[in-house]
Amino acid sequence: MNYFETKGDRLFFDRVDLVELAKEYGTPLYVVSESVIKDRCAQIRSEFLNVYPGTQALYASKAFQTLDMCRLIQSEGLGLDVVSGGELFAALKAGFNPEAIVFHGNAKTVDEMDFAVRSGVGRIILDNLYDVEELEKLGGRYNKKIKVLYRITPGVDSHTHRFISTGSPDSKFGIPLEPSVYKGYIDAVLSAPHLEFRGFHFHVGSQLLDNFAHLAALKVVLGLVENFSMEYGANVQELNMGGGFGIEYVSGDKEPGLSCFLTPMMQLIRTELEGKGVPLPRVTIEPGRWIVGPAGVTLYTVGAVKEIPGVRTYVGVDGGMTDNIRPALYGARYRAVVAGRAAAVPDQLVTIAGKCCESGDILIKDIELPSPHPGDILAVFATGAYHHSMASNYNRNPRPAVVHVNQGSARLSVRRETYDDLIAREL
Ligand SMILES: Cc1ncc(COP(=O)(O)O)c(C=O)c1O
Secondary structure, three states: OOOOOEEEOEEEEEEHHHHHHHHOOOEEEEEEEEHHHHHHHHHHHHHOOOOOOOOOEEHHHOOOOOOOHHHHHHHHEEEEOOHHHHHHHHHOOOOOOOEEEEOOOOOOOOOHHHHHHHOOOOEEEOOOOOHHHHHHHHHHHHHEHHHHHHHOOOOOOOOOHHEOOOOOOOOOOOOEOOOOHHHHHHHHOOOOOEEEEEEEEEOOEEOOOOHHHHHHHHHHHHHHHHHHHHHHHHOOOOEEOOOOOOOOOOOOOOOHHHHHHHHHHHHHHHHHHHOOOOOOOOEOOOHHHHHHHHEEEEEEEEEEEEOOOOOEEEEOOOOOOOOOOOHHOOOOOOOOOEEHHHOOOOOEEEEOOOOOOOOOOOOEEEEEEEOOOOOEEEEEOOOOOHHHHHOOHHOOOOOOOEEEEEEEEEEEEEEEOOOHHHHOOOO
């Protein structure tokens, strides 16, 4: 469903006028549509949870985590993936059921593991032997049996940007699939009296626009599931297949949709395991970007428009790499419109420049817009995931506010940072 409309000249999102929103809350502004998030969670239910009984879906909260988002996700019936003590703290403050939280991380600190164990999170994903040793000690200290899964590096290159590709053999995430190595990891967890080994986890990478890497990785991991049954005479109870389902950022991207990934993956699990008499594990997915990416729009106010004859026209805006690091980090590309002239025909090729002191702080290189003027509101699409959560204060820029929109109403969810906030920690 499309939640964007043009009325007169104005762009509306989830039935809210974006120019009016910018006037009321200022810019830069993250706008998040609750309707889009609910719609996407409903698709997860109708295309996955309801089709395959016993499955589970977690929201990877690193994509966008606020107290409101945690509450919304819980009310939609999904669990939560957290990856730090801070994400866990916020989730608990939001009232998230700890049993529905899964704790990840390749470099968890002992304090974070202690916090996760004390809080009673449902699962902890092991990444290394240090995790095994420290969690075993914590299980003993608190007299708990901790439910754990191992993150596996399936050795599959996902052809996404190398910074968001995580499944290839040279990866900081997960345990390698070399039998001489992984057996030591498995023996360690099986012999730890306070750990209950539940199964395996893999995540091939992010923003994937086809299912090849997911299927290749799954096939490898299913081989491991089968070997485990044969070698250890026990069955893998759970299989967490991560996230990574891509979305449309620019018109050339074609979002494959959930079923394009999950239908063949669920089929592959059945064909690979059933024939061999291996019981099917309980399957979990944990998408982040797919749920919240399309739910976000960032609004900026245009400032200086600088034409360099014969070279390009730079359009300066009041945000940049501090609210959206993805172009500088990954070369990510975006679509945008002038929100107050949304129906106008683009007639100028421009480059949208951020305000930070880095030549690389370019939000959009070469985009056709109806010639932007100072004071125009620029709406950049698909900014719900990995924007607010990756924001920084470089150049002492205050981080933007977050406003939720929902069927014509708007509400402040996170207030804008102030200059006082910027020095609040300094003694
Ligand atoms: C372990 C794990 N699960 C899930 C995700 C979510 O990925 P995405 O937002 O691409 O769905 C990530 C992203 O880095 C991840 O590392």
